[in-house]
Amino acid sequence: MKKNRAVKEWEAELVHRQHVGDGLEFSAESFLRTVGDTPTDDSFELWLKEKVSQGELVTLEAWRCPVEGCGRVIDKNEIDANVCPKCGADFQEYGEDPISQTRYRAKGESSRDIYWMIVIHGMNTRGAWQEELSWRLANKFRYSAPVLIYKYGWVTTDVLLKRCHQSLVDKLGIRIREAIRFAKEHNNDHCPDVIVHSFGSQLFALLLESEKFSDLKFGRVITVGSIIPPDFVWSKHINSGKIEAVLNHVGRKDVPVRSAQFFIPGTGPSGHKGFTDSACINVPEQSYGHSGAFEPSQLKKNLGTGGLWEQFLQNPLNHFKPSTAFHLEEWKPFCVLVRCAGRFIGHLIFAVLAPFSIVRRLFDP
Ligand SMILES: [Zn+2]
DSSP, rough: OHHHHHHHHHHHHHHHHHHHHHHEEEHHHHHHHHHOOOSSHHHHHHHHHHHHHSSSSSEEEEEEESTTTOEEEHHHHHHTTTBOOTTTOHHHHOOOOEEEEEEEEEEEEOOOOOEEEEEOOOTTTOHHHHHHHHHHHHHHHTTOOOEEEOOOOOOOOGOOOHHHHHHHHHHHHHHHHHHHHHHHHHHHHSOOOEEEETHHHHHHHHHHHHHHTTTTTSSSSEESSSOOOOTHHHHHHHTSSSSSSEEEEEEOOOOOHHHHHSTTTOOOOOHOOSSSOTTTEEEETOOOOOOGGHHHHHHHHHHHOOOHHHHHHHSEEEEEOOOOOOOOOOOOOOOOHHHHHHHHHHHHHHHHHHHHHHHHHOOOO
16 A cells, blocks of 8 residues: 555656656665655665666666765766866875766656747836846846847827728837847847737737748747737747747636727637637636736746746647647637727727827827
C-alpha cells in the first residue's frame, strides 16, 4: 500500500516536470530529494528502469566532481579537461577521478524564455494597465524582457473605414520591423511574443495577412477583447512559422466586441465567442468585460506563477491544456443587411464627426 503511494508520488513529480518543462534532466538522488522520500528497497531503481523501457526516460552517461561540497555534474566534453568548472579542482592533483553517475532525461520539451514582447492596445487606451503590464512583464521574466507598447495615437472615427485600417497596419508593420532590427542589433535574435487588445487585435490579424510584411515573425500571441472575426485562420500562420501559437482569452461579459461587426468593417466577436480554428486555444473567463484581463489583480493572477499567461508563454505547448479551454464549432457573421445598416450609421457618424476628429488630433496627436 505504502509502496503504491510512493510510486504515485514519483509519477506525479515526473508529470509535473514534463508539464512545466523544467528539471527534465536529473539524477536518482536529486529526484528523491525533491519528493522527500528515500525508499529502503530497490523499488525506485525498478521504477526508473521501467520508465526507461517505456521510453519515458533515457539514461545519460555523466560524472560528478569528487571534491567534497562541490559535486558538480561533469559532462562528456568537460571530463577530458580534467578540471572542475565550478570549484577549479584538478582531478589528477586531487587524486580522485570524477565519480561516474547515471542521469536521466525525461521525454518532453523544455520551458521557454520570454526575450521581449510587443503589446498592441485598443483605441485610445492610455490606461494605467499599460504601465502595470510592462512593469510586470519586465520584472517577471529572465533577462528583464523589454516591452514595446505600440502607440498609434488617437484613432476615433477612422476605424469605421476600411482604407484607414490599411494605413494603420502599414504604420504598425514598419514600426515592428524597426523594433526587430533594433533587437537584432542588440544581439536579440528571438521573435517577440505579442499581446493584442481590442482594435489592436484586428490590426495584428491584418498585419499577418499582409504580403508586404511577410518577413515579420512572432512567438506566442495572446488576444484579449479580440474583434478579429471568429473564423480567422490562425493555423495558416502557425504552419507557415509566422507565429508559434495563439491563446484567446475570452471575456464572457465583453460588450464592445459583440457590437464591433456592426460598425467596424471586417471584424467579429471572437473576444466573446472564441475562434473556430482548433489551432487557437480559447479560454473563457466568466467575469471579464472588455479589459478585464488587464485589471491589476488579474494581471497579477495571469502572469503570476502557474497563471494562465505565464503557463502559455513559458510551458511546453504539448502539455498546455487549460481545463476550461473550448472549441467554437461554427460562426457566421450577422445578417448582411443589419451590418450594412450599422456601417451606414457609422459613415454618417464619420461624416459628422470627422472635422472634430481632425481638430482633436491637431491638439492631441
Ligand atoms: Zn568541483
